[in-house]
Amino acid sequence: MAAAVETFDLSKDYRVGFWRPKPYRALDRVTFHVDPGEVFGFLGPNGAGKTTTLKLLMQLVFPTGGQATILGKPVGDVRVKQRIGFLPENPYFYDYLTAEELLTYFAGLFGYAGSDRTQRVSRLLDDVGLGHERRLQLRKFSKGMIQRVGLAQALINDPEVVFLDEPMSGLDPLGRRDVRELILRLRAEGRTVFFSSHILSDAETLCSRIAIVAKGRLMAAGRLSEILAVRMLGWEVIVEELDAPPDVAAFGAALKKVTPIDAKRYQIELAPDVRPEQLLPRLLGARGRLVSILPVRETLEDFFVRQVNDAGNSSRFVEPETETKKEPEPVAMEKTR
Amino acid sequence: MKTVARIAANVFKESVRDKVLYSLVLFAVLLIAASVLLSQITAGQEVKIIKDLGLAAISVIGLAIAVFIGIGLVSKEVERRSIYSLLTKPMSRPQLILGKFFGLTLTLAVNVVVMTAALYAVLALYSAYTPQYLQSTWEAPAMDLALMKASFLIFVELTLVTAVALLFSTYSSPIWSTLFTFGLVVVGHFSADLKNFESVLESAPLIWMTRALYYLLPNLATFDVKLQVVHGQAVPMSYLAFSTGYAAVYITALLVTAMLVFARRDFK
Numbered sequence: 249m250a251a252a253v254e255t256f257d258l259s260k261d262y263r264v265g266f267w268r269p270k271p272y273r274a275l276d277r278v279t280f281h282v283d284p285g286e287v288f289g290f291l292g293p294n295g296a297g298k299t300t301t302l303k304l305l306m307q308l309v310f311p312t313g314g315q316a317t318i319l320g321k322p323v324g325d326v327r328v329k330q331r332i333g334f335l336p337e338n339p340y341f342y343d344y345l346t347a348e349e350l351l352t353y354f355a356g357l358f359g360y361a362g363s364d365r366t367q368r369v370s371r372l373l374d375d376v377g378l379g380h381e382r383r384l385q386l387r388k389f390s391k392g393m394i395q396r397v398g399l400a401q402a403l404i405n406d407p408e409v410v411f412l413d414e415p416m417s418g419l420d421p422l423g424r425r426d427v428r429e430l431i432l433r434l435r436a437e438g439r440t441v442f443f444s445s446h447i448l449s450d451a452e453t454l455c456s457r458i459a460i461v462a463k464g465r466l467m468a469a470g471r472l473s474e475i476l477a478v479r480m481l482g483w484e485v486i487v488e489e490l491d492a493p494p495d496v497a498a499f500g501a502a503l504k505k506v507t508p509i510d511a512k513r514y515q516i517e518l519a520p521d522v523r524p525e526q527l528l529p530r531l532l533g534a535r536g537r538l539v540s541i542l543p544v545r546e547t548l549e550d551f552f553v554r555q556v557n558d559a560g561n562s563s564r565f566v567e568p569e570t571e572t573k574k575e576p577e578p579v580a581m582e583k584t585r
Numbered sequence: 586m587k588t589v590a591r592i593a594a595n596v597f598k599e600s601v602r603d604k605v606l607y608s609l610v611l612f613a614v615l616l617i618a619a620s621v622l623l624s625q626i627t628a629g630q631e632v633k634i635i636k637d638l639g640l641a642a643i644s645v646i647g648l649a650i651a652v653f654i655g656i657g658l659v660s661k662e663v664e665r666r667s668i669y670s671l672l673t674k675p676m677s678r679p680q681l682i683l684g685k686f687f688g689l690t691l692t693l694a695v696n697v698v699v700m701t702a703a704l705y706a707v708l709a710l711y712s713a714y715t716p717q718y719l720q721s722t723w724e725a726p727a728m729d730l731a732l733m734k735a736s737f738l739i740f741v742e743l744t745l746v747t748a749v750a751l752l753f754s755t756y757s758s759p760i761w762s763t764l765f766t767f768g769l770v771v772v773g774h775f776s777a778d779l780k781n782f783e784s785v786l787e788s789a790p791l792i793w794m795t796r797a798l799y800y801l802l803p804n805l806a807t808f809d810v811k812l813q814v815v816h817g818q819a820v821p822m823s824y825l826a827f828s829t830g831y832a833a834v835y836i837t838a839l840l841v842t843a844m845l846v847f848a849r850r851d852f853k
Contacts, residue, residue, distance in 0.1 A: 262851075262853060303669075303852065306669070306672070307672075308672060308673075308851075308852040309851040309852060309853065310849065310851060326675050326676070326677060327675075329673060329674060329675040329676075330675045332673070333673075334669070334670065334673040336666060336670055338666070339666070339667075339669070339670060340665045340666050340667050341667055342595075342599050342667060344598075344599050344602035344603060345595075345598070345602075349598070353591065353595050354670075354674060356591045357588060357591055357592075357675060357676060358674065358675060385602075398670070401670055402670075
């Protein structure tokens with residue numbers, strides 16, 4: 249089966265500066281794929297190249313190099329547009345149209361007409377919680393309401409692949425919960441969701457796979473479980489009924505830290521390479537009691553910060569002599585096909 | 586074609602709800618009505634003044650609509666980023682340009698009709714209160730159908746200006762597009778002078794340059810038959826056909842250029 253989205257060495261340079269504009273590398277040879285039916289998180293700090301990638305996929309900008317396909321066809325193909333939905337970052341629509349008119353207009357562009365169109369528009373407005381505001385002009389809408397209209401228009405054609413650029417931005421906690429539920433519903437319906445975000449908790453709760461971009465380069469791509477299983481930071485053991493804290497020196501490198509929590513209750517941090525079941529009898533002694541033992545893995549946030557820091561502070565302006573120089577391959581948790 | 590029609594219908598719907606449009610049309614109607622007052626300062630020329638001022642109001646206000654709304658069609662969509670959602674719908678970029686153009690053409694047609702009807706209404710009222718013996722001295726009757734010819738050519742000119750505005754707005758900001766379009770409109774009204782300018786020049790390259798400019802710039806004076814109509818001079822249908830044909834060729838060239846520019850534009 250063809251990948252839902254696939255990019256190969258996708259690059260984009262913008263020319264910046266009024267006088268003698270220089271090429272600025274917004275995206276540098278990015279390669280990844282998104283499988284059909286998965287929720288794919290495209291993560292990165294502001295200015296990393298997330299929106300540029302989405303714009304390239306939507307053919308709102310043209311690539312300097314590389315290529316991209318959606319549902320096995322080149323991006324920009326009108327047949328592809330028929331099967332996808334897109335929510336831009338901070339969307340904006342026509343001030344003097346009502347939500348209902350906007351959706352009717354967009355539905356018409358997909359070729360829907362008559363009662364099918366009316367029902368579709370009505371159902372979507374109810375779905376995004378704008379059923380009562382359908383006849384209000386969009387200029388009277390709040391930012392959150394516009395975001396909901398944006399989501400509705402992205403789903404007007406029952407798309408197979410939905411692209412959402414920062415879908416949670418500008419939403420209050422309730423709105424964010426609604427969007428999360430919507431994405432989960434889309435996944436349950438078998439649709440592919442590609443969303444960009446700089447909010448890691450969203451990715452952790454929604455995505456099966458992620459990619460991290462920083463400074464225009466792909467730093468990592470893979471299953472969330474694999475990425476987060478990579479780095480074992482240690483073990484956290486809680487014990488109680490200990491008469492005295494364990495002697496750190498006696499355990500050597502195996503025991504990293506002991507923190508008292510309460511009377512006779514301690515949190516003990518063990519090194520990642522130890523086998524805690526072998527150490528426990530010594531740790532607990534005669535009277536101690538084990539409360540819990542947890543492996544401490546790198547969180548997505550730790551991983552993200554590490555990847556972003558690894559991207560370094562090199563200039564993104566393309567110098568003429570280095571333009572053709574091959575740079576080292578980005579770290580990839582899972583090589584693309 | 587259906588896609589183009591849907592885009593055009595949306596442009597029409599959005600522009601007729603724009604308060605700017607209402608204000609402009611209302612202003613034009615008031616100007617036409619006020620021409621009755623102004624006409625009182627001239628003895629025996631009242632109807633001419635009403636017609637002259639009325640047609641001028643239609644022309645100037647129509648121009649304002651064509652430029653301000655025409656510029657907004659594409660450059661505001663780009664600036665406000667509403668184009669992001671629109672272009673990802675099943676359509677090609679040239680279809681968007683055509684839809685925008687036809688949508689505004691429709692808006693302009695309706696507005697010119699409304700303003701012309703207002704002019705006829707004022708003229709009907711005025712002639713109703715003017716004695717017959719005075720009316721017989723007029724060069725053309727108050728309800729002269731030739732006014733429609735003048736209005737039609739104003740509409741054709743506005744359509745051409747819309748295409749100019751559309752072309753500029755495919756690659757520059759709203760402010761620059763407005764300045765460029767107004768500049769070209771002013772130059773377009775005086776382009777015939779370039780031909781006369783040739784006769785006073787001696788340098789061959791300069792003559793070639795003025796000649797090239799003359800053929801390149803739109804000759805908007807072609808569409809101005811206000812004077813003839815006001816003075817009751819005939820405006821043959823062949824002239825109307827020629828001017829419309831000229832506009833059609835020029836508009837086609839402008840739209841093709843706009844489509845080519847727009848087809849490869851990056852929306853940063």
